[in-house]
Amino acid sequence: MKALLCACLAFGLFCVSPLSPANAVELLGAGATFPYPLYSKMFYVYWQETGVKINYQAIGSGGGQRQLLKMTVDFGGSDAFMSDEALEKAPAKILHIPTCLGAVAITYNLPGSPKLRFTPNVIADIFLGNITQWNDQRISGLNPEQELPNMNIVVVHRSEGSGTTFVFTDYLSKVSEEWKKKVGRGKAVNWPAGLGSKGNPGVAGLIKYFPGAIGYVELGYALLNRMPVALLQNRAGRFIKPSTTSTSIAANVTLPEDTRISITDTEAPEGYPISSFTWVLVFKEQAYRGRTREKARALSNALWWMIHEGQKYTEPLHYAPLPLEAIVRAENAIQSISYNGNPVVQ
Amino acid sequence: MEIPLSNKAAILPRDRSQRAESAFQIIILLSALAIVVLLAAIFLSLVLYSLPSLTAFGPSFLVRKTWDPVTGTFGALPFLVGTLLTSFLALLISMPFSLAISIFIGEYFKRGVVSSILKNVTELLAGIPSIIYGFWALFVLVPIVRGFQMKVGIFPYGVGIFTASLILSVMIIPYAASIGREVITLVPSGIKEAAYSLGATRQEVITKVILPYARSGMTAGILLALGRALGETMAVTMVIGNSNRLPHSLFSPGNTMASVIANEFTEATASLYVSSLIEVGLLLFLVTMIINVIGRFIIKKISIGA
Numbered sequence: 001m002k003a004l005l006c007a008c009l010a011f012g013l014f015c016v017s018p019l020s021p022a023n024a025v026e027l028l029g030a031g032a033t034f035p036y037p038l039y040s041k042m043f044y045v046y047w048q049e050t051g052v053k054i055n056y057q058a059i060g061s062g063g064g065q066r067q068l069l070k071m072t073v074d075f076g077g078s079d080a081f082m083s084d085e086a087l088e089k090a091p092a093k094i095l096h097i098p099t100c101l102g103a104v105a106i107t108y109n110l111p112g113s114p115k116l117r118f119t120p121n122v123i124a125d126i127f128l129g130n131i132t133q134w135n136d137q138r139i140s141g142l143n144p145e146q147e148l149p150n151m152n153i154v155v156v157h158r159s160e161g162s163g164t165t166f167v168f169t170d171y172l173s174k175v176s177e178e179w180k181k182k183v184g185r186g187k188a189v190n191w192p193a194g195l196g197s198k199g200n201p202g203v204a205g206l207i208k209y210f211p212g213a214i215g216y217v218e219l220g221y222a223l224l225n226r227m228p229v230a231l232l233q234n235r236a237g238r239f240i241k242p243s244t245t246s247t248s249i250a251a252n253v254t255l256p257e258d259t260r261i262s263i264t265d266t267e268a269p270e271g272y273p274i275s276s277f278t279w280v281l282v283f284k285e286q287a288y289r290g291r292t293r294e295k296a297r298a299l300s301n302a303l304w305w306m307i308h309e310g311q312k313y314t315e316p317l318h319y320a321p322l323p324l325e326a327i328v329r330a331e332n333a334i335q336s337i338s339y340n341g342n343p344v345v346q
Numbered sequence: 347m348e349i350p351l352s353n354k355a356a357i358l359p360r361d362r363s364q365r366a367e368s369a370f371q372i373i374i375l376l377s378a379l380a381i382v383v384l385l386a387a388i389f390l391s392l393v394l395y396s397l398p399s400l401t402a403f404g405p406s407f408l409v410r411k412t413w414d415p416v417t418g419t420f421g422a423l424p425f426l427v428g429t430l431l432t433s434f435l436a437l438l439i440s441m442p443f444s445l446a447i448s449i450f451i452g453e454y455f456k457r458g459v460v461s462s463i464l465k466n467v468t469e470l471l472a473g474i475p476s477i478i479y480g481f482w483a484l485f486v487l488v489p490i491v492r493g494f495q496m497k498v499g500i501f502p503y504g505v506g507i508f509t510a511s512l513i514l515s516v517m518i519i520p521y522a523a524s525i526g527r528e529v530i531t532l533v534p535s536g537i538k539e540a541a542y543s544l545g546a547t548r549q550e551v552i553t554k555v556i557l558p559y560a561r562s563g564m565t566a567g568i569l570l571a572l573g574r575a576l577g578e579t580m581a582v583t584m585v586i587g588n589s590n591r592l593p594h595s596l597f598s599p600g601n602t603m604a605s606v607i608a609n610e611f612t613e614a615t616a617s618l619y620v621s622s623l624i625e626v627g628l629l630l631f632l633v634t635m636i637i638n639v640i641g642r643f644i645i646k647k648i649s650i651g652a
Contacts, residue, residue: 060612152501159588159605161415161613184416187613195505195599196588198609205484210504 025298030057031064031077034102034163034218035278038319039077042310050305052298061163062187068094068281071289074299076281079163080187081260093284095333098259099306101320103219103247104168104274106230109207110134113228114146117239120265120273123232124176126214127155128183129193134212149212155194156206156215161187164200167276168216171264175273216274219247220318236269243272247320250275259329277326280306287340296339303334304345389631396625398618407625413590413606415614420622422629424592428600429633431507431593432582433575436514437568444519444571448526448564449552456531465527472520480584483513488585495597503587506599510586514578518571525567529560562649569641576634579604603630 029039036058043054059067061078068076069090081096106123108116118126122138125131131138134151158165169185183189197206200221207213207227219242222229231239240246250263250271265273280303286296307322307330314321322330337344393400399407399420410421447468455461484505491512492504533556541555557564579602587599588609603626614620 062613062615065615154503159583160609163613186416187615188415188610190412190414190416190590194589195503196590196601196609198583198588202584206505209485209489 025052025294027052027054027074027295027299027302028057028072029054029064029075029077029280030059030067030073031075031281032061032079032163032278033058034079035077035100035319037220038100038314038317041313041317042306045313046302046305046310050301052302054302060161062161065281068283071283074282074295075303077278078281079276079278080166081262081277081279082281092288095282095284095336096259096279097282097303097307097330097333098277098322098326099280099330100311100314100322101247101251101275101277102167103242103250103272103276103320104164104171104216105219105222105227105242106214106216106232106274107204107207107222107227108214108230109209109211110151110228111149111211114143114148115228115231116146117142117231117233119233120171120175124172124179126153127157127172127191127193128176128179129155151212154210154213155191156203156210156213157191157194157196158188158203159196159198162199163187163276163278164216164218165189167264167274170262170276171274174262174265219244223318232273234269234271234273235265235267238269240270240272242274244315244318244320246270246272247275248323251277251320251323251326255325255329257329257332259326259333275320282337284336285338285341286344293339293344296337296344300334300337300344304331307331307334389628392624392628392631396621396628398621399625400621402618403622407622408629411592415610415616415619418616418618420618420625422603422622422626424590425601425603425606425626426629426633427592428507428586429576429602429604429630431596431600432510432514432586432602433572435507435511435596436518436575437572438515439511440515440519440522440571441568443515444522444526444567445564447519447523448530448567449556452527452530453552453556465524468520468523470520471516472524476517476578476580477584479513479517480581483509483581483585487512500595500597503597503599505585505587506597507586507593508596510582510600510602511596513581513585514575517578517581518575521571521574522564522567525570526560526564529563529567530556532563533559562645565641565645565648569638569645572637572641573634576637577604577630579608583608603627603633 036056039056043056047053056077061080064076064078065082065086067073082094087094106118119142122131122142125138132153134153135148140146140148166185166187169183169189172183173180173185183192195206197203200217203215203217204221204225204227207215217227229242231241234240249268250266250273252268252271253263253266255261259277259279263275263277266275282299282303286299307327311321335343335345403410403420407420407422408426409423410419411423412419412421413424447464451461451465487509488504491509492502495502495504537559538551538555541551546554582602583605586601586605588601588605589599590601590606593600607623607627611623614623
């Protein structure tokens with residue numbers, strides 16, 4: 001009995017003893033799942049280069065914002081920028097730092113995988129359930145060279161709340177009055193038609209096994225799995241193929257100082273219209289909850305690295321790199337990070 | 347040298363052994379109470395966190411058909427219907443199978459290779475993670491159901507309430523079957539032999555002696571299975587179609603309470619949205635409890651009759 005107690009005690013002490021060196025800075029982030037593969041790669045390389053460990057938990061954009069507001073993490077990740085009200089309610093000023101861009105691709109399952117073109121109105125009407133047949137005149141009119149089958153259209157959407165859905169419905173709300181009135185934009189919406197499936201793999205899986213299905217997935221996921229993607233007409237009237245390049249170009253518009261902008265339905269003539277930034281969120285003033293100056297410094301340096309050296313990891317993983325103007329805005333934001341009022345990065 | 351425990355207790359002074367006895371009793375009591383406290387705490391926190399939506403929607407939450415996170419109108423009727431439909435349909439489909447299995451290994455083949463294989467396989471079914479069931483349903487069951495729907499002339503979604511019930515029924519068979527087998531083997535051989543000696547056939551013994559004797563225990567097993575079906579999340583989410591509209595037929599896509607929570611909780615940011623999801627959780631809790639209470643009542647009734 002005594003021996004057991006001793007063993008328990010020893011084990012307990014062993015557990016709490018500081019095994020890691022006390023001076024190693026470790027950063028903790030949480031949030032969006034969309035940039036998770038990219039962040040994992042970036043943070044791994046960063047750890048090898050600098051010895052600073054960054055732990056990122058992909059708990060979703062909403063969770064990332066909540067955890068940052070509760071000050072339990074050093075930074076949050078989010079696919080959607082915070083609203084004015086949310087920023088006002090926050091305990092301190094929050095900075096948005098864009099890290100890369102993503103896009104949403106329209107994918108489908110039709111015999112022969114034809115290359116299809118869509119206009120914004122046709123896409124909206126398909127997802128509203130107004131167009132129900134593949135050989136509808138409005139689709140075949142846009143794709144005269146394709147023989148479209150007499151097949152029911154089955155819409156597939158995400159079943160769980162997701163940043164991908166937010167970007168897609170944000171786009172539809174901009175291009176269609178009816179969508180804006182009936183459905184609106186959000187991470188989860190009241191879908192007027194179709195089936196829901198969980199995650200990109202769920203949507204892709206359902207489409208793959210369902211002739212006549214159409215849905216939306218992250219561009220990276222579609223490219224990685226060689227799924228057929230539709231060309232979409234943008235505001236300039238051109239049909240744009242979704243790619244990392246056309247996504248980056250979509251951000252070539254005048255950006256506000258805090259980069260909180262939706263770039264769906266972009267004005268950029270060669271830009272793909274369903275694109276979006278993804279952000280890292282941090283507090284501007286880093287001296288909170290007994291954080292050290294070193295920690296603030298490590299965070300700023302890591303962010304600086306992400307928007308410069310880190311950008312080269314975007315395209316191999318099918319993310320779109322930041323365009324120049326966005327990098328400048330992000331630099332300004334990082335330089336404004338302070339510790340007790342003094343700038344952290346010179 | 348250590349003295350074996352039994353001897354040790356014997357040589358302890360009387361008051362010391364009594365002290366140990368009462369300490370043991372207190373520990374037992376506390377752990378039993380902890381469960382009750384935990385259940386009460388879960389219930390209370392569910393009520394507490396769903397207060398915003400309880401006050402905003404009141405009882406209309408139960409009958410409203412729209413679930414619209416954008417405008418902030420929430421009604422749980424489609425999910426309530428989805429959960430009850432899939433669970434009871436699954437129970438109905440699984441009942442003949444679980445009954446047959448429990449009679450077969452409880453009465454016909456009590457020992458032997460066949461029985462032990464069948465017993466282990468059924469119990470193994472309970473150990474398969476639900477995500478595996480989900481994948482199997484998605485890739486095997488859904489195309490089969492789709493083929494059937496095409497033949498019959500229903501819109502071939504493949505996924506939907508019916509498919510979810512099918513996979514649920516497979517998942518709950520082991521629960522009902524293993525308890526059924528247990529209670530069937532508990533039927534005293536005396537009364538069975540008495541029936542045989544009166545010239546009863548095997549079938550008569552089963553239907554007139556064993557089943558009436560074991561039915562309260564078997565009902566308990568079915569109830570356990572139903573509880574499992576009500577709360578099952580992952581496999582159902584994968585094949586039910588996740589459509590938040592009220593299902594209009596058994597083949598149409600729908601959604602259940604557990605799966606809507608699993609789907610939407612992570613990204614719910616607005617406080618009313620979160621609170622409505624928690625209220626769905628509260629509803630699931632209450633539905634499970636009510637069904638349990640009704641079940642208890644039924645068990646009591648039929649055991650008095652037996």
